[in-house]
Amino acid sequence: MKELLILAVVTFFTLVTYYLVEPFAHSQMHKHIESEGFAYKDIPALTKKGDATRGADLVAANCTGCHGIEKAGMPAPMDPVSAAQSFGVNPPDLSNAGTVFDAKFLAALIKDPAKALMVEHKFDPAKGKMHPMVPFYGAGGDLDQEVADMVAYLQSIAPKQEELTPAMAFETACGRCHAIHYPYNKDGKLHAAWTQIGEKPAFKKKQDELAFEQKVLDYQDALKKYMGTLPPDLSMYIRSRGEHYIKTFVENPQNYLKGTAMPRVGVSAESAEKVIEHLEDVGDSKRHERESVGRYVMIYIIIFAIFAILWKKEVWRDLH
Amino acid sequence: MKNSSRRGFMGKAFGAVAGVGAVASLYAMKRTWDPLPSVKAAGFTTLDMSAYKENELVTEKWRGKPIFVLKQTADMIEKAKNNPKDMDRLIKVGNDYFMVCLGLCTHLGCIPGYDADEKSFLCACHGGMYDFTGDVTKAPPPRGLDIPPFKIDGNKLVLGEEGPEYKKMLETGVTLKA
């Protein structure tokens, strides 16, 4: 009985200390931001039903000057480095955009990029600072209808949500600004490290490798000039920031860093899950093994403790 | 001191449970010493066979070991045809014949040198010699140069994968498993 009392005292002080240095201290250090579930409440819902065929013409006429759509057989008009040197960042290929990004976000983006991306503090037309993506002012008809058509077209060519792999979601949503320098294993295959201009290929000749690295550095220089600082490598972000922080940050970067150049990405909730999964694949790839091994070890160690208790009882029977 | 320090039934049972845990942890320790996935992924080398010149020895690298690649001249092929054992050692890619061997003497693992005029290999360590197909011509080496696992893929040769031609070589005893 006395031992249980002592155990209760020890446990109490241990838990109090734990509570104070972990949950309590962290609540004092970081403000808690609740996720909105990627609802983008400030953006109005789409009111018009889009027509993909009409959208195809509108996109071809208005977007493909800067954006490639590989899926529709339209390669990017410039290589990534020249594109970044002209625009600051390589304009994304639109093949997957219809699935990765939220529909109403896409519509808002087409109409007013700086506003949808939440970078109006950086791009103010009044001060002569224009966002590199030109707003779509309409092709003569009903603007809302035309935008809905374009979104419908992008959705029609994009892979379905279940066909979108975590890596594709990451590449479309984050990969033009953020590198991941860890290769990763997925489905028994080793995938190469990711740079802002694509997967780093295996090189046989040192010259080729250096030439590729030179391109990456040129791209990063342009990006640094555009963003003010080089966006961080995300290899270990799943452990250094954790899922909650990443989600709420991506949802609205201004939440944590007022005035940051990081734009709102506008991913849909499902795609955000995929981006998280990709970050887990590269930064916490043994999580499944950890959980399954953990289960077996816990079962074993409980059996170990039970046998230890029984042995103690056997030995101490004679001592009392 | 006799019975009092002896372990009873539960003591032995507990010891057994602890032993099981110790053995299980040995498994994790063994796995820690396994070659890393990146090492295993690097275990494949692809050679573009159209780039080689006749009778010019090129040393490639596969799994950290030197690989001799020697494109055969028409002369060599004629000569090899007289000796079926030699012909079996050559790998046909497209219309060309190649000697592709592990460049390590089968005696004690030194790297033999190639004499393009004599069209033969000499291992300087102990005087072993091989012909242009890698077959041994002078002791001490016990056998010809080993052939690495390969797979013919059009114009290319993938080292590390076992194609049907390589499997046949294993079966007929042309080479040992490298």
Next chain:
Amino acid sequence: MAHFTKAKSLHDWLNQRLAIDTLRRVLATEYWIPKNINFLWAMGMVLAITFGLLLVSGIFLLMYYQPNVDLAFDSVNYTIMQEVGYGWLWRHIHGVAASVVFLIIYIHMFTGIYYGSYKNGREMIWISGMLLFVAFSAEAFSGYMLPWGQMSYWAGMVITNLFAGGSLHADGLVEWIRGDYVPGQAFLNRFFMLHVLLIPLAILGLIGLHFGALRIPHVNNQDGEEIDFDAEAKKYLSGDKAGSKVIRFVNDFLAKDMMVVGIFLILFFYLVFYHYDFAMDPVNFDPADGLKTPAHIYPEWYFLWSYEILRPFSTDVGLIAFAFAQVIFFALPFLDKSPNAVPASRRGLFKVWFWLMLIDMIILTAMGKVPPEGVFSTIGLYAALTFIGLWIALPIITKFEKKA
């Protein structure tokens, strides 16, 4: 030369050469421990097991770790955590054990203080234990440098700066410790050496001393009762096990130890697999950057109380207070003027002193982590002053303590 006869068995052969029967008797079966103890007496064994886990996991980490400022971070977070078979397991065990070992050390220490197990002949047990505490602290700090993350780098920066001695401006000493102007390659290499060789050697030696120091005064018991170990051992050996006040180390005490170890390991492995963030700070998963200090830096939880004693004061006073906190526990056996080696509950004012000290150190620990602003600064200041005040009061209140 000793006389050897033809051995009758392997046991006999070994016994003639190594005296294994005598060793077994002296170290295990007739090493007598008081019976009147509770589970807190098993903390020594729990510490030994935890140290063993640290040693084994450390050996496996050592085989892939690269002590190089450019490679260290990735060798830990990529090679070990994601490539090496079960590398993540060794790292999680190592990280969690390094944190939990301090929890057990603190429980072990406060057990010693509560039951007065540091005086009347047991001074060397206490002093060797405190030396172990210092060695473990150095081991923890040097190990914390090795992943070369943001917390590693900035902890290295801040802690080595302490050696400048405030207004003494011993910058030369700080540079000497680092081997550079900032923590760099030389610093990482030497702390790697300290972590894997020199300090572990010292710890092994000190563990030997700590065990040896127990031998003559014997282990204390729950009531501080003085036991005639020879007489009680005779009683036990004659068969009166229930009546004797002592038990054998093996199996009697060991069985109880292992019971506590078993329960402890349930908690430990739960933390290893499911709740490791407290021991592996997320901030340290950002690679070291000498041009950017993290928004909040703080030591691991077990250093917080002494860190907080440093924080509320100006540089020089803070350093003196910090130095005081580091060494004062060594002096406990000599500052406690009472001859009573009984539980604090029977020692009048000392009982109050004990609980105040415990609570004060928990408050210091908490205040050491939260941002040093507003009310937290004030609480921290008063807690630091209380800590110093308690130590000044200790000789006085124990001097007037009644014989228990």
